[in-house]
Amino acid sequence: MKKTRLYRRFRYFLHKFARNFKLLAVVKSISREKYDEKISASIVYGFLSAVAVNFFFQPGHVYSSGATGLAQILTALSRSIIGLALPVSVTFYLINVPLMILAWYQIGHKFTIFTFITVSMSSLFIQLLPEVTLTKDPIINALFGGVVMGMGIGYALKNNISSGGTDIVSLTIRKKTGRNVGNISLLVNGTIMVIAGLTFGWTYALYSMITIFVSSRVTDAVFTKQKRMQAMIITSKPDQVIDKIHHKLHRGATMISSVEGTYNHERKTILITVITRAEFNDFKFIMKKTDPQAFVSVAEDVHIIGRFVEEDR
Known part of the structure; x- marks a missing residue:
């Protein structure tokens, strides 16, 4: 009897908590997406970022960009100020906690949940992987660390997830002002370089610049967010497909009705839409669920003349 009463009470408080923070609706909406790919991407990013930090950045006194670089800065300053070096995993998490609270209220719940998973995976792997000195050459550490970190960031972006940090600040300001906020990253990375120069010497600040440059180049090679793709869809379910394109991707489409195939002479509809990478x-998930029999042709790197809005998700 006691167990039943305790279970009912626990279930009541759990549902009350979930209802207050809208978690039930968020979890249900996530379950309808390909969340397994996003979680896998979070794990891959977390592991690669940990390898970059523990195998290259920390041993070579080279700073990364964004929140990871700020976490390294706080770790270095804690050692000199309080005489105790806080782990990079802890400082990285402390930086992201208030930012994730901001993202929950200003950007979106699904975005925040996946960001929380990504940040948690990164912090966990940074804590678990030992710090290994493969080489003391700071240039090699800067180059290879930048490559590994760039691969992780690129893979994360390819699966449409955020690693937190300055991404959250940038998306929040863009949502409020509508302005391009790329200079925020420049400001943060510039601050990191200055502190790196003051802490370890300006030579190491230059090595960190190499890391940031290589990381950005590798990220672009793995994934370019601004790449636009044109999809031509030949379908027998145009209304269902259009509804998903409008409400899931927030994209428009051009419809060509009553076309005829030359093989079996069935009546189809052609839909043409432009999406980002x-x-x-x-998009693939939507088509698989809505009309798995549709014929879809995708052209990459198309050029657009006219209005094309890039939304942050």
């Missing part, structure tokens, strides 16, 4: 995985 970041939306491609969601």
